Amino acid sequence: MSDQATPGTAVVTGASAGLGKIYADRLARRGHDLLLVARRAELLEEVAADLRASYGVKVQTLAADLAAPDDLERVAQAVAADPSITLLVNNAGLSTLAPVAQTTAAQLQSMLDVNINALAHLSRAALTAFKSRDRGTLVNIGSVLGFHTLPISSIYSGTKAFVVAFTRGLQDEVAGTGVKVQLVLPAATATDIWELSGVPVSALAEGTVMAAEDCVDAALAGLDLGEAITLPSVNEAKLLSAFTDAGAALFGASQTGQPATRYLATA
Ligand SMILES: NC(=O)c1ccc[n+]([C@@H]2O[C@H](COP(=O)([O-])OP(=O)(O)OC[C@H]3O[C@@H](n4cnc5c(N)ncnc54)[C@H](OP(=O)(O)O)[C@@H]3O)[C@@H](O)[C@H]2O)c1
Secondary structure, eight states: OOOTTSOOEEEEESTTSHHHHHHHHHHHHTTOEEEEEESOHHHHHHHHHHHHHHHOOOEEEEEOOTTSHHHHHHHHHHHHHOTTEEEEEEOOOOOOOSOGGGSOHHHHHHHIIIIIIIHHHHHHHHHHHHHHHTOEEEEEEOOGGGSOOOTTOHHHHHHHHHHHHHHHHHHHHTTTSSEEEEEEOOOSBSSTHHHHHTSOGGGSOTTOOBOHHHHHHHHHHHHHTTOSEEOTTOSOTHHHHHHHHHHHHHHHHTTTSSOOHHHHTTO
16 A cells, blocks of 8 residues: 555556666656566566665566457556556557558557557556546656658557547546646657667667657656656747647637538539
């Protein structure tokens, strides 16, 4: 059990590598006990052993393939069942960067399964528990490719656009409660995801790739600042409000109940 004075247990998905491994380190440093999730059990155990030794926190591991329904259900139940859990970082994700016609059905499905399905189900499990206790923080990792699509990122961008829309809705749902929801939108960051995606990090333009440690530290600084949406690499914060304002204005302009006049001219 946790009380308000202790940071409680943080669940990090995709904690065997990349951003998730750094999140695990930073959250342990902040005094969180941890539940680490990923498929590679041995790597998870290595991460856990290091963190126990470095920070003296309790670290559990749960080897699970979040694309597999039974495994996802096990993780969701673990999140729902442990009242000490105060933080979930939905970080696990993957990408294949290629035109859709050059993407296998299995690659497409695994992006939908992990980036969308697992994130949505684990968000639901965590928020149900957090709302019942009026305490808890959900962090969903999206991407700047959630609001911009490249010819090789149609599927990945589509999955991350889901994360953007879904998480912004969740933020409205918890407004005025003790529950927080942060949407983190990294740009290119040096992790294994690039090699796995088919585009090596060395192919990216010089000066555009952030270190994984910097990305997580900025994301946590954004969380500490109370940001709803954190863009670790974007200096011009007003671009975000211009983007969200434009979306709201476009939605508002659609509420006419009539075809726009340009479609009437040719009728
Ligand atoms: N790096 C970037 O440039 C960048 C930019 C924007 C957003 N992001 C997002 O940041 C998040 C972390 O990515 P990363 O760059 O750290 O990638 P990464 O280094 O490839 O790590 C991905 C993590 O997700 C786990 N994972 C993948 N498939 C899984 C599955 N089926 N079940 C359970 N765990 C799974 C992996 O663990 P196992 O292989 O052990 O399962 C690994 O721990 C992702 O959501 C990604 O989309 C990354």
